[in-house]
Amino acid sequence: MFSAKSLFQEILDDDESFRLFCSIAAGGESQGGWENGRISALVPRSERAMAPKIARHGADEDKHARIFDALLKKRGLTPVPVPPETDYTMLLERAGIGLAHEKLERDEPLTVRDVIVYLAHSRVTEQRASEQMEMLRRYFGDHPEVGRAVRMISGDEDNHLAYAHEELLRFAAAGHGRLIQRTLRECALAEIRVYRDVSLAVTALMGRVLGWSRARSAALAAGVHAVYAYERLAGWHRMVSLRMPERRNALGGPATPAPEYA
Ligand SMILES: [Fe+2]
Ligand SMILES: [Fe+2]
Numbered sequence: 001m002f003s004a005k006s007l008f009q010e011i012l013d014d015d016e017s018f019r020l021f022c023s024i025a026a027g028g029e030s031q032g033g034w035e036n037g038r039i040s041a042l043v044p045r046s047e048r049a050m051a052p053k054i055a056r057h058g059a060d061e062d063k064h065a066r067i068f069d070a071l072l073k074k075r076g077l078t079p080v081p082v083p084p085e086t087d088y089t090m091l092l093e094r095a096g097i098g099l100a101h102e103k104l105e106r107d108e109p110l111t112v113r114d115v116i117v118y119l120a121h122s123r124v125t126e127q128r129a130s131e132q133m134e135m136l137r138r139y140f141g142d143h144p145e146v147g148r149a150v151r152m153i154s155g156d157e158d159n160h161l162a163y164a165h166e167e168l169l170r171f172a173a174a175g176h177g178r179l180i181q182r183t184l185r186e187c188a189l190a191e192i193r194v195y196r197d198v199s200l201a202v203t204a205l206m207g208r209v210l211g212w213s214r215a216r217s218a219a220l221a222a223g224v225h226a227v228y229a230y231e232r233l234a235g236w237h238r239m240v241s242l243r244m245p246e247r248r249n250a251l252g253g254p255a256t257p258a259p260e261y262a
Contacts, residue, residue: 005139007220010210012146017209019077024202026068027082031089033062038104039118047115053163053251057122060156060255067149070261074145085201088194095190097121113179116171120183123164124191124239129157152258162245169242181240188239189232196228 011017036058043051072079084090093101098121099114110118133154140150172180200221207217227235 004135008136008139011206014210015075015077017206018075019072019080020205020209022068022072023079024082024086026065026079027087028089029061029068030065033058033065035104036061039099039110042104042110043115044109044111046112050115050167056251056255057160057163060160063255063258064153064156067153067258067261071146071149083201083205086198086205088198091194091198092191095194097187097190116176116179117183119164119168119171120180120187122160123168123184124187126157126161126164127239128191128195130161133157159247159250162247162250165242165245166248169244172242184240188236191239192228192231192236196224199224
């Protein structure tokens with residue numbers, strides 16, 4: 001009846017659904033950019049060495065937001081406001097995952113514990129981002145309109161994930177293992193719920209825009225629930241393991257520029 005590929009093809013082919021998809025994606029990316037920018041500014045003195053990498057992480061996310069905006073512009077479209085029920089980043093924050101915006105808005109330095117919470121949040125959410133982009137790259141990596149953007153973002157998300165693994169392992173070696181494991185678990189269990197809720201909300205919106213039949217919408221919603229059931233049972237474990245990445249210091253050095261999307 002449908003595959004992930006045909007689903008995304010359909011979303012890509014229709015201006016209204018493409019507009020919604022890019023707007024939601026750009027919104028999440030720019031929030032991520034802001035969060036990382038603030039965290040890099042507030043890093044405690046003992047972790048100063050991380051600041052440029054966190055800033056680079058933020059610069060990458062801001063670049064992704066600009067890429068999604070540019071994809072819209074290329075088609076002569078403007079962004080639409082992000083419906084709150086599809087706002088993954090905000091919903092995670094509301095669930096108490098990661099660092100509260102209230103804390104990031106203050107000008108007080110973070111603690112080492114805050115930095116660990118931030119990294120655990122990144123470990124989990126970048127896994128999601130990396131898997132999603134990997135799927136898009138598999139299907140649309142050669143697509144004339146979105147292929148380049150998809151490949152670039154996908155490579156960056158892989159780097160973010162590698163960096164989160166590496167930094168968390170460093171903190172684990174320094175004696176923070178229990179805090180890390182506890183935080184990762186809490187974060188992963190909340191993330192899979194938020195991901196389910198956002199997926200249901202996006203599916204419902206896309207169904208309306210693209211005029212899906214009730215049967216099709218119901219089948220897609222059932223698919224989302226099935227993914228959640230699997231993730232709750234076993235899948236979440238993949239989000240809490242730590243392994244030294246092949247690519248070390250993935251965020252050392254400046255961001256790869258994307259002048260064509262500036
Ligand atoms: Fe991103
Ligand atoms: Fe990322």
